[in-house]
Amino acid sequence: MKLTPSPYRGRSSTSAATQSQTTAPGFSNSNRQKVIAATGAPSTSRANQSIYHLRCGLCGHDYGCNGLDIKARLCPSCQSGAPGEPLRERGPMFDFGV
Ligand SMILES: [Zn+2]
Numbered sequence: 001m002k003l004t005p006s007p008y009r010g011r012s013s014t015s016a017a018t019q020s021q022t023t024a025p026g027f028s029n030s031n032r033q034k035v036i037a038a039t040g041a042p043s044t045s046r047a048n049q050s051i052y053h054l055r056c057g058l059c060g061h062d063y064g065c066n067g068l069d070i071k072a073r074l075c076p077s078c079q080s081g082a083p084g085e086p087l088r089e090r091g092p093m094f095d096f097g098v
Pocket residue numbers: 056057058059060061075076077078079
């Protein structure tokens with residue numbers, strides 16, 4: 001009989017860091033800005049950061065935000081936040097060595 005609750009759900013999301021991951025898809029910060037997905041594109045405003053696809057929980061605006069700024073991000077559309085970083089529709093795969 002097998003009742004294994006499969007310790008590995010998805011990829012590595014639940015294994016190592018279980019603390020609130022501000023870059024994890026589904027995370028919403030206190031301003032209701034929600035992480036949709038990592039785009040893998042390099043941030044234009046911060047070195048060594050990549051852009052995440054965020055969506056405003058209030059107005060539904062989609063925009064890009066680097067990983068460091070997610071936690072305190074304000075919607076550029078309805079909360080007077082800084083303009084979003086460019087979002088490129090690229091699919092889930094990363095380009096290695098940009
Ligand atoms: Zn908004």
